[in-house]
Amino acid sequence: MSTTRKCPICGKPRVAEHAPFCSLRCRDRDLVKWLDDGYAIPGERAHVPSPKDEDEI
Template sequence: MSKNCPICKKPRAEEFTPFCSSRCRDRDLAQWFGDGYAVPGRPASPDEIAGEIVREDRD
């Protein structure tokens, strides 16, 4: 059983797997950039976010 494109449900194209086309691939990427998707977890406090930025600068 082959899976379909997660965006439009058409059959997948090998070139764009798991999507059917570059259009659906780009729509999915736009969802990530536009905060349309989220990874579940507890909300971070502003202090935790600032601490992550400081640690990354030290590396």
């Protein structure tokens, strides 16, 4: 069994410069997934006030 950890995006061996990824490309792909709501942290949805809510204050 190999003890080398793999890139979570493509499965290639990690590179220290881009850890925990193997390349800048995989690092950027992960960032885009976060920015496009591809990942989610479990929990209740936060209340986002609507413009109507602000008029009542």
